[in-house]
Amino acid sequence: MLSKSAARTFFLVGTGLCATAFILLTLDTISRVPKQSHEENLTPAVHRGKDLWDSNNCMGCHTLLGEGAYYAPELTRVYDRRGPEFISAMLRDPAAMYPGQRQMTKYGFNEAQIADLVAFFQWIGNIDLNGFPPSPVLASSAAPPIAGAAGGPPDDGRPRVFGQICVACHTVAGRGGNVGPVLDGVGDRRDAAYLNRWLHDPGAVKRGALMPKLPLTEAQIAELITYLSTLRARQVTP
Amino acid sequence: MKYNSQRVAWWFFATCMLLFSLQIIYGFIMAFAHVGLDGLHPWIPFNAARATHTNLLVVWLLAGFMGAAYFIIPEESQRELEWPRLAYVQLAALVIVGVTAIIGFHLNWWEGRKFLEIPRPLDFLVVIDVLLFIANIGMTLWKSERKTTTALVLFFGLLMAALLYLPGMIPTANQTMDSYWRWWVVHLWVEGVWELIMGAILSYLLIKLTGVDREIIEKWLYVIVGLTFLSGILGTGHHYYFIGTPRYWLMIGGTFSALEPLAFLGMAWYGISMAKRGGRAHPNRTALSWTVGCSVLSFVGAGFLGFAHTIPQVNLWTHGTLITAMHGHMAFWGAYGMIVLAVISYTLPLLTGRRLYDAPSATFAFWASNIGMISMTLAFAVAGVTQVVLERRVGMEFLQVQTEIQVHFWGLILAASLFTLGITAFIWNFIQHGKPVGELDTSRDAVEPAVASAPVVAAPSGAE
Known part of the structure; x- marks a missing residue:
């Protein structure tokens, strides 16, 4: 023994x-x-972004590299998924981007600080994480494929900006967010002129519209109008 | 209670009760935020509630360990604490630092690193405070001729816990290395040296409660803490799968952390078999329930549920989801929450001279809190698995998934209410015991047989 x-x-x-x-x-x-x-690639801007990330305890709600709390989205690949325009708009006024949804504190960052945070997310997005986060393997069986999260060429002709910004709130062909209305068949309901005015400033078209005025370039708006006009009810997305 | 200075333990335990209550309140704030009731958001945003919830846990567990050490060390080394007054000063300092940190969280003053949110200037105060504590029990032990294995394991566990706080302060601009060092603290605490502390307290309680020979219990204590470090140190690798560290951690972390349940299985077997062997002679059956319950639930929560998502192929999907919250809740409750409540249940009648361990509140506290916590774990499990499938496997939007799993948070709130009733009963029982005015008992503990290697304090046998 x-x-x-x-x-x-x-x-x-x-x-x-x-x-x-x-x-x-x-x-x-x-x-x-x-x-x-x-x-x-770890520039002083990235370092400043990390300091902002830490000093505001962003990890207290979000996860980064899969670490943090589980109250707000995982941000490891957010630079690719949403793009710098969306991230900046979100940091300027979170409530405007997700009206009536789970709240994020409005920190009042200035533009330089927002740029630092975007640089930080861009740097994080390029770390080799041994395969994390994995791409959703069941996505294809549940619904038609969506624009690649990694920024690959979209399959149904949707512009990159749609895959980054619009899907955060809107659903097309069963994929996307549930904050705003479903956009299937929007091409039947709205003409190009209306879409043009709406995308420039939703609040000017409809008083009290929940959708914020997004930081879109003219080229992006033109792309979006073309794409949205193709979304017709009788057309079945493959 | 045999030594006057042991009384200070009561004040540490009272602090535990206070901070634990506050921790539960912040837990409810977060659970309600998850179902959309976040009316407190302007004053207590989720990240403040979360930092408060986890840091209160750490502080009350540390206070519990310190209280336990202040009770156990004099008894094991058979002399008064070296500096009894310092113990009170050190408790006051701990509370002041803790409260300052928590107020700071609400004013957006923190370090923002999961579990190590306490702002840097306060970090140094924590270290100084813990060093004072270590010095106090260290000197008590050093000057004693009787250095038991239990006391030594407890002391080194606490000393290592203090030292391992330091890597968390290594400055780095690289998020990967930041995470790397952070786990040196967090993992090596909870899956390393804290298990030493837990094992030592468990041994002490088993010696006192079961009457099994000290030599046998302490032999198995060595085996268990040996298994802990054999698996736990390299098991840190399970935090290094996906944070930008080399790929070999997948294999090393996967292999060694798969062995981690062994230590906890040993702990469970240890608790149960020693309790059986001793024939449950001690009248304080509530303390024995907590002790054996701790050894069993720590295996389920820390060992089994940890194992459930530690394999890299599984963790690839569950990393950063509510599955972690599922494992975390039962692991901390089973391993550390329960050991502190066990030591409180055992020492309270000795400290206060009132024996209320047969009171209905004591029995109710045990069952309600444990059933409540098991149900909470189930609610987190269902929510977590659903999140993994919908968000990670199917690729649904985060907020959409959160709406889908909201109902499970109502389940969580229900389960947490039962848990809270149990803890309320525990605190009620604590209050009923009153202040530490118990008389000194100069006899040896009636249940513990004389140990050949230890000098026995000769005294007529009296009450236990």
Whole structure:
């Protein structure tokens, strides 16, 4: 039967070996992380963005690299998923972007700070995370494919900006957010002139409209009008 | 209670009760926010509630460990605390730092790093405070001729906990390394040295409550803490799968963290078999319930539920979802919450001289809080699995998924209400015991047989 001194030896030797291995692996990790995380792109703006991220405890609601709280979206790939315009608009006034939804604090960042945070998200988005976050494997069986989250070419002719910004609130062909109305068949309901006015300033078309005035360029608006006009009820998206 | 200075433990335990109540209130604020009732948002945004909830947990558990140490160390080393007054000063300092941090959270003053939100200047105060505590129990132990394994394991667990707080302060601009060092603190605490503390307290309680020979219990204590470190140190790798660290962590973390349940399984087997062997001789059966319950639920929560999502292939999908909250709640409750409540249940009659362990409130507290916590874990599990499937596997929008799983948060609130009733009963029982005015008992604990290696304080046998 095991004696007390044998048990103590097991404890001391086991702990010693594991601790040594852990310290050696840590040294190796320290030497490899700069390459894997592309530290060469870690500009002062990224650093300032991280400081803002920390000093406002963004992790208290969001997750980043899968770490944080589970009250607000995972932001590791947000730069690709939503694009800098959306992120900036969100940081300027969260309530305007998601009216009546789960609330985010309006921090009152200035434009320089917003640019820093965007730079931070862009840098985070390029870290090699050993395959995280995985792409949704069941997406194709549930509904027609959507614009690739990684920014790949959209399959149904939708502009990139639609896949980044509009889907946050609107659904097309069963995919997208549920904050705003479904856009299937919007091409039947609205003509190009109306869409044009609406996209420039929703509040000017309909008083009290929930949709915010988005930071869209003229080229993006033109793209969106063309795309939205093709969304007709009788046309079945493949 | 044999030594006057042990009384300070009561004040630490009273602090536990206060902070624990506050922690539960903040838990409810978050649960209601999850179902859309976030009317407190302008004053207590979710991130403030969350930081308060987790930091209160850490502070009340630390206060509980300190209280336990102030009770156990004098008894084990058979002398008064070295500096009894310092213990009170140190408690006051801990409370002041904790309260300042929590007020700071509500004013957007924090470090914003999960579990280590306490602002940097306060970090230093925490370290100083813990070092004072370590010095106090360290000197008490050092000057004693009787250094038991239980006391030494407890002391080194607490010392390592203090030292491992330091890597969390290593400055870095790289988020990956920031995370890397953060887990040195958080993981090596909860899946490393805290288990040492827990194991030592468990041993102490089993020695006192079951009457099994100290040599046998302490031998298995070595085996269990050996298993803990064998799996737990390299098991830190399960936090290094997807944060930008090398790929070999998937294999190392996966292998070693799969072994982590062994330590907890050992703990569960340890609690149950020692309790059986001892024939449950001690009249304080409530304390024994908490002790054995702790060893079992720590296996379910920390061991089994941790194992459930520690395999890299599974964690790829569950990383950063409510599955973590499921595991976290029962792990902290089973392993650390319950050990503190166990030591409180055992020491309270000795500290206050009133034996209320047979009171209905004591039994109700045990069952209501445990059934409540198990139900909470189930609610988190259903919400978490649904989130994983809809958000990660199907690719639905985050907010849409949150609407889908809202109903499970009503379930959570219901379960948490039962849990709260249980804890309320526990606190009621605590208050009923009154202040620490119990008389000193100069006899040896009636249940513990004499240990050959230890000098026995000769005294006529009296009350336990």
